[in-house]
Every structure is written in C-alpha cells, then in structure tokens.
Amino acid sequence: MTFQTTSGRVRGRETVDGVTAVLGIPYAAPPFGALRFREPRPASVWDGVRDCTEFGAIAPQSAELPGAPVWRVGDEDVLSVNVWVPERVGGGALPVFFWIHGGAYTFGSSAQPDFDGTALARAGLVVVSCNYRVGFEGFGHVPGFPENRGLLDQVAALRWVRENIASFGGDPGNVTVAGHSAGGGSVVCLMAMERTRTRGLFRRAVAHSVPNAFYTVGLAAAITERVAAQGGVDPTAKGLLSLSPAELVAASDAVAARCGAEPVAAIHAYDSVIFQPVVDGEVLPADPLRAFASGAARDVDLLVCHALEEYRFLHAVGAVREVTTEEELADFAEALCLPARLVEGYRALMPDASVLDRYLAVFGDAQFGEYTTRLAERHARAGGRAYLARFARRRGAARPWHTGDVPFAFGNLDAVGADFLIGGTPDEHDRALSRRMLRSWADFAATGDPGWPAVSADTTPVRCWGVPGDHLADDDGSGLRALWRDVRFGLLAPGRVAGRRSPGSSGG
Template identity: 60%
Template structure:
C-alpha cells in the first residue's frame, strides 16, 4: 500500500489490478455531499481529515435507476457521491501529464466505477489518470425555479461539480505525481458535450489545457425547455414544480418520476423529437453558468486556447437501436414524420437513400439520426475550433467485427475500451464483439498512445484539422490516416443545414 499526502489529508491507495507498477487511489471526496441543505446548490469544498484515509474502494454513485454490467448501482441514502479516483505510476515531484475523464450516459446514468474506465493501462503510458462522479438526472441538470426573495439554485449543477473536481485536481494532483499545468479533460457522449461546455465556461478557464471529446452529442436546452421538463417531472412525482415542492421529493422519487416521463415519450409517437430517444436532461443554456451552446461559442472563438482532439464512430446510432433505447422507424411514413419533427428537408433523407441503395428504412433512420446527434456535431466542434484559431485534431472510429450474433458495428461507445486499454473486461465484450484479438490489441495500443501523446505534448500523431477539411485519423485494425475531402454524407448536411437540438 502506498500513502500520498495531500493538503486535505493523507490517503492510502492499492496496487492497480492490471499493473503492479500503478497505484489506484479511489473514492476521494472532492466536494461535500450535495444533499440536505446543499441539495440543488453549487458544490461546496470537502472537509479535510485527520489521520490516514483508506482509499481502496470506489465511492457511491449518483442517484440513477440504471444497473450497468460490472459497476455498482445507486442505493438510496448514499450521499458522498462527489468523488475522484486516481491511477498513478509516480509520486510527488514527478510532474506527469494528467488526464481527467468525465463519463457519459445521457446525463442520467453511469459512473467512474465502470470497468471500461479503469485507468491502469492508460496510466502505464506515463499519465496520471483521474475519473470522477458528478450529479446526474434532476439532481445535476434539472431546472429549479426560485420564488421571489429566494436565492436561485444554479442550473448545470453537474457541470459545476466537474469544475469543482478540476479545481481539486489543480490543488492536489501534484501529491500523486501529476502536473497541474498539463491537465487534459476528456469525455465520451454526454461526457464529451460536458467537455465542450467546460471549454467555453468562464468558471472553468485555466483549469485544463487540452480536451478530448469522443462522440459529443448535439443537445443543449434553453431555460424554457428545461422548465417544461421540471413541470413534467414534478407532475409525475406528485409535487409542485417549485423549489419547495421539488425538495419535498426524495432523490429516488425524482429518479422514478424522470423515468416515468421518459417512458411516456417513448410510447407516444406523436410527442415530437423526444419520442425517438428521450434524453430529457442536458446542459441548460441559462446565460450564466452556460451562456450559449458550446458549438456556437467555440465557433465564435471561446476556448481557443485549449487544444482539442475529437473522435466519432462511423455508425454511432446502431448501438442505441441494439440496446432498445431508440424508436423503431421502419416505414416511409414514419421516416417522413421523423424528418418533419426535426425540421430536416426531404432532400436530406433522399440523399441518404441515394447513398445507401437497397438499405431498409430503419438503417436510413439510424444513419441520419446518428449523424444528426453525434457525427456532424462532433466534426463541427473540431472544424469550428480550427476555423476560430484553435488547434484541433479529428478522428473516426471505424473498427468492425463479425460474430455469431451478427456483425458488431463501429458504433457508439465501442471506441472507449480501446482508448482505455480495457478490452479484456467482460462487460465490454458486447460492445466489441467478444474477446479481443491481436489486431484489436494493436489498435488499442495506438489509441492509448495517441491519448498519452496528446496529453503530454498536444500532438496525437497526425496532422491538424484545417479550416474546412483536413486529415482525419481512421481508427481501425489497419492503421491509416484519411486525407480525403468531406464525405458524401457530411456534404448533405452542408447543403441542407444543421439544426442544434434541445433535450
């Protein structure tokens, strides 16, 4: 067991599972429990402690209804949820680059304790790896109205938690061998959009220097939409949509009410955009904690000083269909309704049909929706950042695999275990099509090296993205860089327009 001395107190870690040279220090509180008098408030600093704290187990996860393979589930009464975990190959004085990971999960599920986020293999590349928990669902992203004379509860409490964790890293990471002057923040899916938000939030300025965004999702809510969600959730919970009413509902009751609202959208094909994949929470453009959608802000030059590395998967949305979280769009009429609900012109859908001859309607829907939510948004983050004068790199995950249950596509989330080097975790085998082969391990090694090099030097190993098009690294079991013009699908969006969405 190894002991580290921070300004808050001493902590003891344990040898990491995958590598005896890496020490894991788990479940360190970076902020006070956000419940009781602090519920719906901005995070407060955690208290210091006397003596030696044993940090060999993950902390409790945020309130949620999900039960994920290999990961702990939430139990009512768990309150010390704002914790970080550290994997380090070094100690005080080493000044290694730091990578801070923000998990995804549609802002309602997931945790830093998922096996695919084990930081040992990445730390073996010469990094100090930090993962964190933050408030999810209504606790983290629900809009809480303030009555006259009341102090406002901030929107985007989950993002404020992430900022508090980054402040903790700034103040304490040197004790674990990390360099607070070389911090990279990384995330996938909703975690990637959180990274993009942090890039443009004034409160996060200077807390990190590089950013990695895998499959950022196109969804930020104006206050009016967030307030409508609050009204729906409060009604489902049987309480008033006021601060007092919402505080009277327990976290468990608000989780159950949120699930009820989501289920109603899923069952109602005439409920508009939310019917297709009802993620009802997300960052709120409140004009204060988050002033505008991050893509708009990045295009205007916000966060220009932060180097950015972006990745998306080729077939993002096929995973959401495979796990049953998306609507089944199988007829031409349903496809036309979908396009109308999102304001997509008919020529866009017709363009996909022409590029996918013989494809069933469901595949056309999955391709269009995946590009709308993930591919186009992520790509535009990189291109807009470069156009505004920032340094950006773009890549695409294109690894596929056959299997007895059918092909495993280059879909959402499959890139994460490759980048973390966690391919042997049984919980990820559904994502990647079974145990890894030699070519998979070689691909994982290249992706880990790119992350480590980017965190250390700002250069992942391929040319920067230009103002409009540029080099795109293609992650596949055969190494290569795609020096190609904008692909045909992306050209359709350039001519048809690209709407920004609200959850």
Template identity: 60%
Template sequence: MRVFTTNAGAVAGQRTVRDPGVVVLRGIPYAAPPFGADRFRAPRPAAPWEVIRDCAAFGPVAPQSAELPGSPVWSPGDEDILSLNIWTPADCGETLPVLVWIHGGAYVFGSSAQPDFDGTALAGRGLVVVTLNYRLGFEGFGHVPPTDGEEPCPDNRGLLDQIAALRWVRDNIAAFGGDPGRVTLAGQSSGATSVACLMAMDGARGLFRRAIAHSAVNACATPESAARTTGEVAAAAGVPATYDGLASASPKALVDASDQVAENYRRDPASGHRHYDPAIYGPVAGVAGLPVDPLTACAAGAAREVDLMVCHTPEEYWLLDAVGSCARVTTEQRLAVFASDHQLPRSLLDAYRVLMPEASVNEVYLAVYGDLLFGEYSSRLAELHARAGGRAYLSRFVRQRDGRGEPVRAWHCADIPFAFGTVEDETVHFLIGGPPNAADRELAGRMTHAWAAFAATGDPGWPQVTSAPGGAVRIWDTSPEGNRGRWDAFRAPWQAAGLPLLAP
C-alpha cells in the same frame, strides 16, 4: 500501500493487479455530499479528515436507475457521491501530464467505476489519470425555480461539480506526480459535451489546457425547455414545481419521475423529437455560467487557447437500436415525420438513400439520427474550433467485427475501451464483438498512445484540422485505411442541409 497527502487529509492507495507499476486510489471526496441543505446548490469543499483514508473502493454513484455491467448501482441513502479516482505510476521521477475523464450516460446514468474507464493502461503510458462522479438527472441538470428571498439554485449543477473536481486536481494533483499546468479534460457522449461546455465556461477557464471529446452529443437545453421538463417531472412526482416542492421529493422519487416522463415520450409517437430518444436532461445554455451552447461558443473563439482532439464513430446510433433504447422507424411515412420533427429537409434523406442503396428504412433513420446527434456535431466542433483560431484534431473510429454471428458495427461507445486499453475486460465484449484479437490489441495500443501523446505534447500524431473545409481525419481501424472515402461522403449532405441544434 502508498500514502499521499491532499489538502483535506492523507489518502492510501494500492498497486493495481493489472500493472504493479501503477498505484490506484478510489473514492477520494472532492466536494461535500450535495444533499440536505446543500441539495440543488453549487458544490462545497469536502470536510477534512485526520486519519489516513483507505481508498480501496469506488465511492457511491449518483442517483440513477441504471444497472450497468460490472458497475455499482445507486442505493437510496448514498450521499457522498462527489468523489474521484486516481491512477498514477508508482515509481516516476518526473512530473507527469494529467488526464481527467468525465463519463457519459445521457446525463442520467453512468459512473467513474465502469470497468472500461480503468486508468491503468493510460497510467502505464506516463499519465496521471483521474475519473470522477458528478450529479446526474434532476439533481445535476434539472431547473429549480427560484424562491422569493432566497439565492437562486444554479442550473447545470453537474457541470459545477466537474469544475469543482478540476479545482481539486489543480490544488492536489502534484502530490500524486501530476502537473497541474498540463491537464487534459476528456469525455465521451454526454461527457464529451460536458467537456465542450466547460471549454465555454468562465468558471472552468485555466483549469485545463487540452480537451478530448469522443462522440459529443448535440443536445443542450434552453431555459424554456428546462423549465418545461421541471413541470413534467414535478407532476410525475406529485409535488409542486417549486423549490419547496422539489426539495420535498426524495432523490429516488425524482429519478422515478424522470424515468416516467421519458417513458411517456417513448410511448407517444406524436410527441415530437423526444419520442425517438427521450433524453430529457442536458446542460442548460443561455443562463449564468453558460451563456451560449458550446458549438456557438467554439465558433466565436471562446476556447481557442485549448487544444482539442475529437473522435466519433460512423454508426453511432446502431448501439441504441441494439439495446432497445430508441424508437424504431420502419415506414416511409414515419421516416418523413422523423425528419419533420427534427427540422431536416427531404433532400437529406434522399442523399442518404443514394449513399445506402441496400439499406432498410430503419437503417437510413439510424444513420441520419446518429450523424445528427453525434457524428456531424462532433466534426463541426473540431472544425469550428480550428476556424476560430484553436488547434484541433479530428478522428473517426471505423473498426467493425463479426461477433457471435452478428456484425458489431462502429457504434457508440465502441471506441472507448480501445482508447483506455481495456479491451480485455469481459464487460466490454458486447461493445466490441467478443474477446479482442491481436489486431484489436494493436489498435488499442495505438489509441492509448495517441491519447498519451496529446496529453503530453498537444500533438496526437496526425495533422491538425485547418480553417478550410475538410482536411485531415485520422482513421482508427484494424485494417488499412481503405474505407475512409465511404464515410467522408456522409458529410456532404449536411453541408447543404445545415445542422439544427437540438434541445432535450
């Protein structure tokens, strides 16, 4: 047992099974439970404790309906959900760079307890790794109308939780061997867009020096769309769309109502862009704390002092199709409607058909949608940051593999077990196509090394993006980089068509 002292009290951790040279502490509160009088409010500091806190187990996850392999599920009544976990080298005589991880999950599911986010391998590379839980769904991102005479409930409470965790890191991480002046904030999918939002928020300024964004998602709500979602969720929950009405609904009632609203869109092909992927929550841009969306903010140089490393996969949306969480588009008529619903010109579809001559209609749709939501958005995030004077690095994870008779593509989430070095965990084998082989282990070693190098020095090991179009892109693959040109070709249609910014 190793004991560490935080501002709120002492905590105890244990050496990990995977690497006895690393100590892990789980479930450390970084803020008070956000329920009761604190529900829908900004996070408050956690209450101190006097006895040594045994940090052997992950803290409760945020309210959600998801049940993920190898991860805890939410139980109604769980309230102490704002906690974090730390992996740190057991015997190190120097102050180490810190990596703080924000999980993805469309802002409605996921947790820091997912097995692929185990920080042991990265800690073995000389980092102090922090993962955290934050409010999700309506609790974290739903708009709560103001009440006369009362202080308004802030939007983007999930982002405020993340800022509270970063402040905790600033104030406490030195006790665990970490350098509060060398913090890298990292995330994937909605976690990556959270990172991009925090880069643009004054409330997070100075709390991290570098950022890693894998598959940032093109989805920020407007105040109008957030208010409309609140009305729909309140109606589904059977309560008025007011503070009192929403506060009277239990967290489970709002989770169930949110699921019902999303399912209604999923079942209605005439419901516009939400039909294809009914993610109804996202950061609200254009409000106090987040005045503009992160892509616009980066283009304006709002975060040029932050070093940025971006990665995406070229077949992002095939995962969502494989797990049945998105609509299928199998006719030319439906493909045309999809393009219209997302303000995409016909020329973009025609260009993809030229690039994918053997593809089915649904495969063209998946390719376009994946680039609209993730690939092109992520690439532009790095490029616009560089053009505004920031230092940015861009990479693409293209590794594919045959798994149990079916091709496992370079799809959404497949890169994360490699970056964390968790490819051996059985829970990720669906993502990567089965148990890893020697080439997979070698790729994982290269990716964890790049993350550690970037966190330590700001240089992951390849040339940075320049202000000119195109430029250096690091290719992550188990084979020689012979297919880079194939994926580069998909950038050109977007340069002609433009990239519409999507609102949940």
C-alpha cells in the same frame, strides 16, 4: 502508499506494474440536505489516513451497469475522484488525464470497468476520473437554483486536481479533460463556459461522440413540470425539495418512459433522454458550436472522435424508437428539421439499405457524427488547434457503434462488459488497434499532437481507426458531408408535437 490532499492524507492500493489506484477521494461535500440543488461546496477535512481503496458511492440513478456499483437509498457522499498513479523513475511532473463518464446525463459512474485508468497510467499519465450529479439532481431545472449542477461538480473536481494533483506526481499546468457521449458533451460545455470559471483548469480536451443536445431554459422548465406532476408536487423549489432523491429518480424514469407517446420536444418521440445541459446564459452562456465559432475556447487544444454507426448501439439496447417505413422516416426528418433532400441523399448513397438502416445512419450523423465534426472545424477556423478521428473498426458482426471505441482507447478490451461494447472477444488486430488509440491519447495529453495533421481553415483530415490498420482521409469522399452543408444545428426547445413535428430549434 499515502498521499497528502487539502482535506487530509489518503491511502490507495497497488494494481499492476507499479500503478497505484487511489479511489473514492471526496472532492466536495455531499450535495444533499441544505446543499441539495446548490453549487458544490468544499469537502470536509479528516484526521489520520483515509483508506481509499474502493470506489465511492455513485449519484442517484436507477441504472445497473455490468461490473459497476449501483446507487442505494442513503448514499450521499457521491462527489469523489479516483487517481491512478504510475511508478516514477526520476523525471518531472507527469501529464494529467481527467476522465468524465457518459450516460445520457442520467446514469453512469467513474467505477465502470472500461474506465479503469491503469493502462493509461502505464503509458505515462496520472489519470483522474470523477463522479458528478446526474439526472434531475445534476441537470433538472429548479427555480431559484443554478442550472447545470453536474457541470459545476466537474469544475469543482478540476479545481481539486489543480490544488492536489502535484502530490500524486501530476502537473497541474498540463491537464487534459476528456469524456465520451454525455462526458464528451460535458467536455465541450466546460470549454464553452465563462472562462473565469474554468481558466487554468485544463489546456487540452478530448471529446468522443459529442451529442448534439442542449436545452433552452424553457424546455428544461417544461421537463420539470412533467417530473413534478409525476411526483405529485408543484414545479417549485419547495415542491421539488420535498421529493427524496429516490422519488425524483422514479418520477424522471416514468416521464422518460412516456416520452415516445408524450414528447415534450419533438426529438423525444424518437430518443427519450430528458436531461441535457441547459444554455442558461450564466453557467453555460452559449451552446458549444456557437462558442467555438466565436473563438471562446481557442486556447484549448481539442481532439474529437465519433463512431461511424453511433445509433446502432442505441437501437440494440432499445434506447430509440424504430422507424421502418418511408412515411415514418419523413416524419422523423421533419421532427428534427432535416430537409427532405438530405433523406433522399442518404437513399442514393445507401441504395441497398433498409429504411431502418438509413434512419439509424441519419440519426447518428445528426446527433453525433456531423455535430462532432463541426466542433473541430469551428474550433480550427476560430484559431484553435483541433484534430478529428473516426472509429471505423469492423470485424465480423461487430460494428463501429456508440461506446465501442472507449475500451480500445483505455486499453481495457478484457474488462467486464467490454465484449458487448466491442462486439465479441478481441483478437490481435484489436489489441494492436487499442495500443495505437491509447498511444494517441497519451501523446496528445503530453504534447498536444495525437500523431496526424490538425484540421485547418481549408481542410479536414480525419484519422480513421480500424483493423487491420488505420488510414488518413480527407473529409469527405463519401458525399455525406455535402448533404449536411446547409443544415443548421441549434438548441432544443418546446415545440409542436402532434402530427408532423417541429423541435423549435434555433439555427446554428
């Protein structure tokens, strides 16, 4: 089957149940050579029919993920989209579900097996996913060049959807933008952007496990100084452009690996992710929490979700520093500007837990759980429509951790690598949960209603996803929310990093 795009005709391949996958369609020109570190430019046109039966090249990175392609030196045509088109039997245009992959703004791609859009397409959606620049190419500070180039790539991909998705049977006026982790952070950044950039590109948003991590320009520049020094160049546009993409990946990896001993901001002593969206006042005028509170995105329906034990996954893969003593836990809390009473509150609520368990619980709520929940509440109180869910599924040793919800919502429990993400082989209760979560995404994309009450100015109802069944809760009977009531979130900036540390956060 072939489809017409603004650049030329494309041919996909049939997957199952009549779904056609059209993969690796360029939405912008390769962002290298004269276009490196610049805003994305339109893709070139082609003659004839382009074969789009395989995923496109991925952005420069060192990660090698199960079942996914790796970046190879020389790969440059990295800005592509994939479209899954269900078999049509009459009816009008279908809702569009646009997926942004995660990966700490540093790695990942749309080709990861758990992001296959076939099951969602069978549920009645046209599914689109995209690759975008990650790491230094996408989020590193380069003097004289735009910040947040990875976000600008996503905007370009959404413009491609507006201009082309009708040819695939999708409704350009009914687009839901969605993502998890860095992808969820990207989603709320797109909502917080100056609306002249994104108005009309999407009407709904799904954001799972949104990280509380946004840089000042000063911190982004400090990271660049470290990366440039590691690469042996000046932290100028000329110096940075003289490093190849592979050299920048290597230099960035080396800086991240030393962050535990040489943090740029205090949080880097515990979590070495060195690239985040930059609140520059232009591409991203304000951090999402402040933007939502001001009503900047009240015209977009929002569905957010987080996992109950986010940081257990990051600890399991060795992505965070261990904290095992009360003194270390106190240092950690001070580094994140968390009050001592909060740490004491977790000790009271978790009397039998180890220091490590309490540390991971506080870290997970600080970076994902509480932040994600506040986004829904701020959005609702500013006049927007918001829904909140929590992934609470436990089975045996399987925990409700970061990324565990994604294969369930996509309907990809049997994908390569999914057994690790979900904690083993799925059973029938898991498959039933997957069907319920997938249906909530599909219904929200189609109608704006995922199937439970919205957050209001006074109440925060939460859908808790679990096995053997789900339940609706008022937030929050456990007492955790009360501990966070007066804790303020703000931007990450360079701060003192010796002894007891302060991240230099501004309030929010």
